[in-house]
Structure formats: C-alpha cells, structure tokens
Amino acid sequence: MPISSHYSARFRHTCAVSVLSATLAASLVVVASPAASADETPEGKGKQPKPPAQMSTVGGSQLGRPGTQVKPKAGAPALPKKLSARSWIVSDAESGKVLASHNAHWKLAPASTLKMLFADTVLPKLPKDRQYKVKPEDLQGMGEGSSLVGVKEEETYSVHDLWLGVFLRSGNDAVHVLSAMNGGVDKTVGEMNAKARSLNATDTRVVSPDGYDHPGQVSSAYDLSLFARSGMQNADFRKYAATADAKFPGETKKDKKTGKKKRGSFGIQNTNRLLTGDVGLDPYPGIAGVKNGSTTNAGSTFTGVAERNGRVLLVTVMHPEKGDGLEVYKETAKLLDWGFAADGKVSPVGRLVASGSGAGAQAGGQAGGTADGKAAHASAKKEPSGGAGVALGVTAGCLVLLAAVAYAVHRRWPLTRNRR
Template identity: 30%
Template sequence: MKLYSALLIIFSFFIVNITHASLFEVAPESLEAEAWTVLDPQSGQVITEHNSHVQRAPASLTKMMVAYIALKDIQAGKISKNEVITATPVVNVVQWDESQMYLKPTQQITIDQLLAGLIIMSANDAAVTLAERISGSVPAFVQRMNQEAKVLGMKDTNFANPAGITMDMHYSTAHDLAVLAQALTNETPDYLDYSKQQSFTYNQHFHRATNILLKQDATVDGLKTGFTRAAGYNLALTANRPTQQFDLNQRRLIVVVLGAQSGFKRAEIAHQLLNLSYAYTRNEIAIKNKQLIAELPVVASTLKMFRVETKKPSIVTTSLYNANQMIDMRNFDNQTHRLIQTDAFGFTSALEPLQQTQTHMNVELLTQSLTAPIAQIQQLARIHIYQNNRLIQTVLIEDVLQIDEASWFESILNWFKQLFSFGSSSANQAKIYPLN
C-alpha cells in the first residue's frame, strides 16, 4: 500500500424517501369510485387514498407500462422514434371491438406514430406491435413488463398482456399505477407530449382523447384512461401548476381513480381530488442541498471524520388541512377549491388552508463510526420528519463509499498523535447537526 494512500471516493449518494400514512382521509362514501390515490411525485408521499392496495383490473392503464418501456429504450438508444417498422400478423390478435389503429400486416409505421396511437387512441394493435418490436415477442415483452414493475416496487401488480385485456392474472392497484405514473413523469417526461394531445389521426382514423379534463383544465397534461366491464372506468390523471413559492415554483400531482361508474364520473372525482390536494397541501424543502447532517469518526484511516452531507434537496409534502375529521367531498366546492363548513348556527364558510406548518426532524444515525477499509453501499442515517408530532416521511441516506486503510506508517503516526493529543476525547465521536 502506498504512503498516504487513505482516500475517500464517493461514487454516488442516495436519498430514499420512505412514505408513511396519507396526510388526510377522505370519506369513501363521498366519492363514487372503488379505489383512488393521490401521489406527490416530488416527495413520493401519498396525500389521500382509499382501497389503494386492492388488486383490480387496470384496463388500458396497462399501456402506461408499455409506453414507459418504449420511452426508456428510446432514451437508451435501443430504438428511435423515427424508426419505421413493418406491422406483422401479430396485429390480427386484436378483435374488432377493441380500440385500435386498424393496422394491417406489412403496413409501415413509425414508433412515434405507434406511441401516439398507444397513448391517445389507446390502440391495442399499437401495444402488441411495440411489444413485439422491443422484445421479439409479446410473451417476452410481458415478462419485461413484470420485471420493470418489480424494479419500481409495484408489489401488487402482475401483467399478463400489454393491452389491458381482462385476464385472471392481469391486475394492479391504484397505488401501484400511481407509482408507475410517477416513473413516467419523472423518468420519461416525453410521455406527456403524447398524453396532453386532445386528438390524433392515423390513416384517416380520427380519435378524440377520452380524458375530458384536457379541455377543462389547462394544467392537466395526462396521463391515461381505461375501461372494461370488469374494471369499470379508470383514470390516471396528472397536472402541473404554478405555486406561490419562490423555491418551488411548479408542482405536479398524480391522481389514480379506479372503478368509477362512467367516463364523466371518473373525471369529476379525479378533478375534485386533484383540486383538494393542491389547495390543502404544499411542498417544502425539508433538507437543503449540500446540508451537513452529521460527522462520523473513521477508524484505521488518515481520514479522521466523514461528513454525511446531502447532494440534493429533499422535499416533504405537508398538510394545510386544519381539522381532525375525515373530509366529506360533498362539502368541497370545485370552483373555489375550498371545503365548506357549517357552524352550530347554520352559517357556512370556506375552510381556508393553513398558512404555516409545524414540522420538525430527528436524525437517527445508523452507525456511530466507519472502519477502513470500506468498499460498499453504506446506510448512514435516517431522518424522520414530523408534522404536528405525526411522522409523515422518513428519508434514508446511504452512500457508495470507498475508504482505503491507512498504511502501517500512517497508523503509527496516528497513534503518536493520539497519544500526545491534549484535545477533548469527544473529537472522535459522532456528531449530529441540527436541521430545523
């Protein structure tokens, strides 16, 4: 080992958000849907949910996974939007009553057109054509879909086909589909270039987007509708709206509604949940960029103290709903975006959102020291974030570290320094820095 070879190399730095209970509860009887969830993709927190982990038929919301895989492969350079492919007999598996682009074998089409047909038209022939092009066969692509779902943490999902056809082993949940939507908006935002389009025409076949909120709300830019008799009317919805905060001037939310009774009702419910969540929650930067969290002593290395420091800010979603009772959406005014409350004398008033939130953080060190040599992923700390003494998020901080061991000469030198040191013994103890 070379003299003074103790080096610290930081390959990457991870902040993993662990979400807890939803911020507030909505009375299930006040919304006519079987399941729903509202997710903030910036913080990863669930704002409100109902039956969000109950397995249901996802219908054409399945196609979000097809698009996610296709767009990831485009980013990786494996395929190109401008690539022209020839439709194969696989399109013949699509039945006459299914949504389709009416592709015929030997017909040529670009991947860009297939993505538009998949997302806007909800075309099943586009789904199987993309599946075959990407993985060589539909079964191989379905296997890829389930692999991607596992990586994303979609624990209650199993795909059996790329189009969303009802099958016994084809299911997902509102929560899992929101996680997929989060991946789409965060990792493959080109998806929104398709999902915000209100119509698409291919080969003289015109289709108007079935997400009616695209016309009603200019902030809405996706994501996907779905319907089968088994599933009911499903909708994955997202919007991006400006805020009044200078440090976070834009905010995106995701809503998934499953099992509504009509296309109109799924849109109404999703829009209510969207507006409620924007009005009564907000995002805050809980942990700043390059914020020093702690210092850990390092044993058997010339590096004395390792600085546990963030490499990016961490966002937390807080509640602005100033009440303890469950929210009745029948009391929500979708025009003013306010809950209407009635006092003991029968007078009504709008319930205004809180202007200030009470949050605090506790740092839990997962190790009190580091001992060289180290060449592994190391979990360093958990930061627990509370609002009104209620745990709303836990941030796990881990790092990929390499710390080389000190040489024998360095070790002897360090021993002499410690032997004749008159400093406080606490200098080599772990230290936590205040975050609030």
C-alpha cells in the same frame, strides 16, 4: 413527425426543489370494513366487493389499511363527498408524498392504464423514427372488442405513429405491433413484470401488455401512480401523454383519377377527457395526461397529472361505482382540487417509493433512522437516476441526494396540452 407544442401560460412552470420526507407521523384514519383477499379481479356483480383487511405496505404501513387514509392539520379542507371509487390516491408528483388515499394497494383490474407500464418498458428501447411494416400475425391475439387506432396489416408505420395510437386512442393494435417489434408479446409481458418489480410495484401482475381483461391481471392505484411518475421523467412519454389530437396514417389506396397509389391520414383525439373535454365536462386546468382505461372487470380507471402554481399532483382513481363513463374524470378532478387546496395542510400518509428501494419500500412510513430506512438509502445511492424516487423531468446534472431517503431535483418540466 415531430409533435408541435403550443405552450399556454397556465401550463408553463418551473418547479422548485422538493424533498421527500423521511418521517411520516401517526395518522387520522377512516377505515372501511375489512374483507378477504382480492388478488383476482372483482366482477362488480351482486354485492359490491370489499378490500382485503391487510394489503401491501410498500410506501408506508398506513397505505396497507383498508378505507380512507388522511391526516389533516388545522384548516385542512375536507375530502370530497360522495366519492364512489373502489380505490384512489392523491400524491405530490415531485416529493412522492401521499396526501390521502383510499384502499391504495387494493389489487384491481387496471384496464388500459396498464399501458403506462408498457410505455415505461418499451418506449426507451425503440427509436421513434424507425419504420415497420405490419405483418398479419402482429395483429393476432387481441381481445374481442379491443380499442383500436386503425393499424392495417401490410402498411408501414413509424414507431412515433404507433405511440400516438397507444397514448391517444389506447390502441391495442398499436400495442401489439410495438410488442412484435420488441420481440413478441410474451417477451414484452415478461419485461413489463420485471419493470414493475424494479419500480416496487408489487401489486401488479401483467398478463397482456394492452391491459385487456385477463384472469389474474391486476394492479393498484399505488402502482399505477408509480408507473405514471416513472413515465413522466421521459420527455417523449410526457409529450405523447399531453397530446390532445394528431394525424394517423391511413390505408394506401389507388387514386381513381390518376391511377397512382396514395396514402392518406385521419385525425385522432385523445380519449383522456380531462385533457380534451366532453359534453358536460371541461378540460381540467393544468392537466398534462396521463392515461385512462375502461373494461368490463375494471370499470373505468384513470391516472392524471396536473400543475397549479408550481405544484404537480398525481391522482389515480379506479372503478367508480356510480355515474357514467365520465365519473372517473369527475372524481379525479375533485381529488385534484382537494390536493391543491390541501397544500401544506395535511401530513403525508405514505410515499411513492423510489425504484430499487428494496426492503426500505416496506417501511416507507417509518422513520428514516431505522434499519429499513438505511437500506432504502443505500439502495437509492446505487441507482441515483432511476425510477419514481427522482422528481419528474430531471435536468442533467441537477440530482442531489439528501438525508436518509430523500431525493431533491431542481428542474424544468413543461406541462403542456399538445396538439399535432
């Protein structure tokens, strides 16, 4: 069942060649109070948790510092006031430059934003027209209160149907069935952890493929941005992430009039409220996904990608401390607005590293002429088409390797709000 796309003019664009800077200068820093390690999920009870005094430096040393990191130039807009998220990051989706961040590498519960990594790992492996009859055991092991799309045992679904359930309804039932098709939950978790490492997402530890709260299951705003950037290189991932609503197969029932068995369908809508809107919240202009989540430990989490005037930004927001369930979208929208307004008016404070960057990932903010910079360049040459170092939606034959650690890609990436 192909997804039909209705492209509006404001979502179509052609992105120009962009180059990832090999040098990041010293920065203006606003620092929060340091604290002890936070490898485990904060529960949000009593006193609010504080970020570690030192976090990962993947992408640049400044990203390992607690607090807000930004380096404004003359005329730069001020960051939005009253942001309550424990962690957030604003980055250029194509160049990988991090424009500003707040506790970017703080290890927190990811909720269903972890499904981006699940899709990065499993989506390329299963043909979307493949049919599968769900076994009772496929739906075992889901956490209490899991979000569900409505998969039924003994019914047959296409892989395409199941991915609609994952992206639109954040269906843990669809995740578990796809995991069964991939060889089981344990195998899928192992592959997801390996995929995270290949993307240099060193803050991430997967325990369950659906993002449901488990002790020790963590990620970071930085890592979630890597997962989104990697996924958006895949055309199917982009279409699913941008689909606002669709039809999902229902149960097979006997028609009372004819006595024949008939299978119906029901409508599903994307739970990404920057894509579909909600009471008091309009869809964000230029939005094209990516994934939201909410659990007890994670609070609300969201990674969004949007385009304006040919520029594509990625914003990840984790666990706002105030507001209702829409606060994560409101703070994301504020940061997107700031990022577009700050175009050319801030110096980067780090970068989203390329997959396979190895030692160079730790020196992302250092000069490209260092030994680590050379290591990153050498590693990048070994894997020119992979991971987050390549701009999104790569057109065949358009990859160009530039300078020390820079990729540039000229490509067409239609950012669309799809309806099916």
